[in-house]
Amino acid sequence: MISETGFSEWPDGLRIVMIAPPWYDVPPHGYGGIESMIAELVAGLSRRGHDVTLIGAGRPGTSARFLATCDTPPSERIGEAMPEVLHAARAQALVAGLDADIVHDHSLAGPLTADTRPVPTVVTCHYDVEGEFGEYYRALGETVSMVGISDAQRRSAPDLNWAGTVHNAVETSSFPFREDKEDWVLWLGRFNGDKGAHLAIDAARAAGRRILLAGKLTEQVEHHYFDEQVRPRLGADAEYIGExxxxxxRELLAAARCLLFPVLWEEPFGMVMIEAMACGTPVVALGRGAVPEVVVDGVTGFVRGDAGELPEAVEAAGGLDPHACRAHVAGRFDVEVMTEEYEKVYRRVIAGPAGPAEEPMSLALPAN
Incomplete structure (x- = not known):
């Protein structure tokens, strides 16, 4: 039914089917930003009274009803087509046997089956949509309703069938807050050239600070980048400590003087930034993609346009207030905020064209 506010109301909550990618457990044991976000969203939706079924690979790890497409996530085959396609086919067979109000798909191949369903499909786009990913989602047309994880991502392909922007989030209280920081800096991520680990080492060294690097190093392309750009830079003041x-x-993020995030691509979001700030740790980053939406320059970190400006920012980060970092995440990037925004998207999509309109997206970069 429709309330006086224009939103559809489901007194008993929505029946939501959540489809995860096949590569890692939900939540992940190590690397897995998408899987972490899904786990938080499932928890938030369940707390708000929705009936959530999670389809993924591996074993159950959330409060949702869990249906597996395979017993063990094929992590060692990440990037190959067949595990993704097989996962999508099995997920669609499982969806067909469920009563649902909406399907929320985070996988890559899964949206290809959306037009076979009697209920709408929402797709969170976790990728850069300027190139082939954009062409893929463009070809899907109105069979799916797209959710961007930043306004920057949406601005790069404004013609896609966007239903809204919902920033990724964390359970702020699950990250330890630490006001007293140690004197080293941190880089944390996967060893892809676009993540800028080599620039992080250079910036820390120029600032006279020791740097610890913790990251995923499993794929061939990651090993190639590590051997070419990272390993030659390691030394007493630059240490790789594994994944x-x-x-x-959490221990690393809470203790570090700052997190270095010198990305060299249009990063659609960057979960590690809000994880660091939740611990009271400022972020020093290059202003690509969503970075200016996530970091408040001069308050929760520093956003710079050139790698040469990073060493000075590393030093200045020690003067920022850890409490401001934590409060920023709690107010804008907490799981309760994300969950409420996804509820609004679900309701708009289910209501259809006659439903309430989305808030207009800002076409300018947010002022910090």
Whole structure:
């Protein structure tokens, strides 16, 4: 039914089918930004009274009803076509046997089956949409309703069938807050050239600070980049410490003087930035993609246009207020904020063209 506000009301909550990518467990044991976001969203929706079924690979790890497409996530085959396609086919067979109000798909191949369903499909776009990904979603047309994870991402392909922007989020309280920081800096991510680990080492060294690097190093392309650009730069003041699990990641983020995030591509979001700030740790980053939407320049970190400006920002980061970093995440990037925004998207999509309109997207970069 429709309330006086124009939103559809479901007193008993929505029946939501959530489809994860096949590559990692939900939540992930180590690397897995998308999977972490899905786990948080499932928890938030369940707390708000919605009936959530999660389709993914591996074993159940959330409060949702779990249906598996395979027993073990094919992490070692990430990037190959067949695991993704097989996962999509099995997920569609599982969806067909469920009563649902809406399907929320985070996988890549899964949206190809959306037009076979009697209920709408929302797709969160976790990718850069300027190139082939944009062409893919453009070809899907109105069979799916797209959700951007930043306004910057949407601005790069404004003609896609966007239903809204919802920033990724974390359970702020699950990250330890630490006011007293140690004197080293941190880089955390996957060893892809676009993530700028080599620039992080250079910036820390120029600032006279020791840097720890913790990241995913499993794919061939990651090993190639690491051997070519990272390993030659390692030394007493630049140490690779392996991939951090959920507990280790939190300890590192809470202790670091700052997180370095010198991305060299139009990053659609960047989960590690809000994870760092939730711990009270400022972020020093290059202003690509969504970075200016996530970091408040001069308050929760520093956003710079050139790598040569990073060393000075690393030093200045020590003067920022950890409490401001934490409060920024709690107010804008907490899981409750994300969950409420996704509820609004679901309701708009289910209501159809006659439903309430989306708030207009800002076409300018937000002022910091």
């Amino acid at each position: 951090a699990d959920a507990v280790g990641k």
